[in-house]
Amino acid sequence: MVHRAPIKALAFDVFGTVVDWRSGIAREAAPFLARLNRGDIDPHRFADGWRKRYQPALEEVRSGRRPFVILDTLHREALEDLLRHHAIDPATLDEAALVDLTHAWHRLDPWRDSVEGLTRLKAAFPIVTLSNGNIALMLEMARRAGLPWDAILGAEVSRIYKPLPESYLATARFLGIAPGELCLVAAHHSDLAAARAAGLQTAYVDRPQEYGGRPAPDADAAQDWDYSVDSLTRLADELCR
Amino acid sequence: MVHRAPIKALAFDVFGTVVDWRSGIAREAAPFLARLNRGDIDPHRFADGWRKRYQPALEEVRSGRRPFVILDTLHREALEDLLRHHAIDPATLDEAALVDLTHAWHRLDPWRDSVEGLTRLKAAFPIVTLSNGNIALMLEMARRAGLPWDAILGAEVSRIYKPLPESYLATARFLGIAPGELCLVAAHHSDLAAARAAGLQTAYVDRPQEYGGRPAPDADAAQDWDYSVDSLTRLADELCR
Numbered sequence: 001m002v003h004r005a006p007i008k009a010l011a012f013d014v015f016g017t018v019v020d021w022r023s024g025i026a027r028e029a030a031p032f033l034a035r036l037n038r039g040d041i042d043p044h045r046f047a048d049g050w051r052k053r054y055q056p057a058l059e060e061v062r063s064g065r066r067p068f069v070i071l072d073t074l075h076r077e078a079l080e081d082l083l084r085h086h087a088i089d090p091a092t093l094d095e096a097a098l099v100d101l102t103h104a105w106h107r108l109d110p111w112r113d114s115v116e117g118l119t120r121l122k123a124a125f126p127i128v129t130l131s132n133g134n135i136a137l138m139l140e141m142a143r144r145a146g147l148p149w150d151a152i153l154g155a156e157v158s159r160i161y162k163p164l165p166e167s168y169l170a171t172a173r174f175l176g177i178a179p180g181e182l183c184l185v186a187a188h189h190s191d192l193a194a195a196r197a198a199g200l201q202t203a204y205v206d207r208p209q210e211y212g213g214r215p216a217p218d219a220d221a222a223q224d225w226d227y228s229v230d231s232l233t234r235l236a237d238e239l240c241r
Numbered sequence: 242m243v244h245r246a247p248i249k250a251l252a253f254d255v256f257g258t259v260v261d262w263r264s265g266i267a268r269e270a271a272p273f274l275a276r277l278n279r280g281d282i283d284p285h286r287f288a289d290g291w292r293k294r295y296q297p298a299l300e301e302v303r304s305g306r307r308p309f310v311i312l313d314t315l316h317r318e319a320l321e322d323l324l325r326h327h328a329i330d331p332a333t334l335d336e337a338a339l340v341d342l343t344h345a346w347h348r349l350d351p352w353r354d355s356v357e358g359l360t361r362l363k364a365a366f367p368i369v370t371l372s373n374g375n376i377a378l379m380l381e382m383a384r385r386a387g388l389p390w391d392a393i394l395g396a397e398v399s400r401i402y403k404p405l406p407e408s409y410l411a412t413a414r415f416l417g418i419a420p421g422e423l424c425l426v427a428a429h430h431s432d433l434a435a436a437r438a439a440g441l442q443t444a445y446v447d448r449p450q451e452y453g454g455r456p457a458p459d460a461d462a463a464q465d466w467d468y469s470v471d472s473l474t475r476l477a478d479e480l481c482r
Contacts, residue, residue, distance in 0.1 A: 134415075
């Protein structure tokens, strides 16, 4: 049995772990595409394409080639790129409609267990976001969905995107605790692997519907995580007894 | 009648506005001083001396002469200076006791109307901190006192101490709103004056007991603020009808 420090706080990945980004984006993309008479584009595939497209932009910032910009900005750029890929020129579209669709990322619904799980976990531990999403995005999402965060941390606060080690270390520092006293809760093995390498504890949450039932792109990065559950209420069962 | 933009979020000064720092510090200083056989030092005056002493240190950071450090660090330095002023050598004291007393600033009680007022205001507006206190301090205080912040912003997030204009502007930017759509709620005229100069709306909360009934040091900086109330529940009456 490995000795672990007592957990003093829980930091959460959000997109995919706490909220269902794919259904939420598809829900808002569908009427947007219908208004353009582009019912031929599957809105769930549109969501997949959007999500995939901002990874190279994130890498530009992580590498230092580009100064820090918030995720809303990267989401907007990725949307325009995706529209061009579908032969839609974003310059011909209404600016307010583009802003509104970009903000669909602020209006994602939680998985069914998220609010209850977070509420129970919050009774025992400080719960904070450790997401690449910006502050306004996380705040609007939390108010709409009832996510009871103690604090919104993550990329805009640290000016560092995951999975760079400093993103995890800065979060522990903001909380005034050691990295080993912080536990990352995430549905993504790659995120957890980086957190573990930085010294954090790790809790995996299985979210088989994140990609509509298809395997996650980082499924082969699985490790034996400190905790492994299939919902946040289960995590509360594990940690709050 | 001056035209004002609709308020989209409320940012709160915390020490003095939401919590009673003087009573809280005195409550924890009293047993600390008693253990040193220094019952001759009035714990409320000790609190006043501590609060006053970190202003020059803040100015060192604001001026750029010193890199950004969090308020916990400045509180600790000010405590050591205050102890020396009372002929107590901090080097002779237990480190854990010094850390614990420094963290008394994390354990301040809210004014009687704060929790109800914030809870009502939160139903209508995002409510965030805009304090010079660091994240861990604000988070621990909020959990202990039941302050339902949507987000902890302020000095550690912006790396700027009030009343520099950028501290207010950065907070609006983090929220994705214009400065004129953000309202600072504070018991201090100097804070409100700086916020107004940066373009924010202003709400004054009278806290006559902040200095134990004596006048505030910035009483002569009073202006005709956009809102002026004597409690956060009154502010909710004004803003939430």
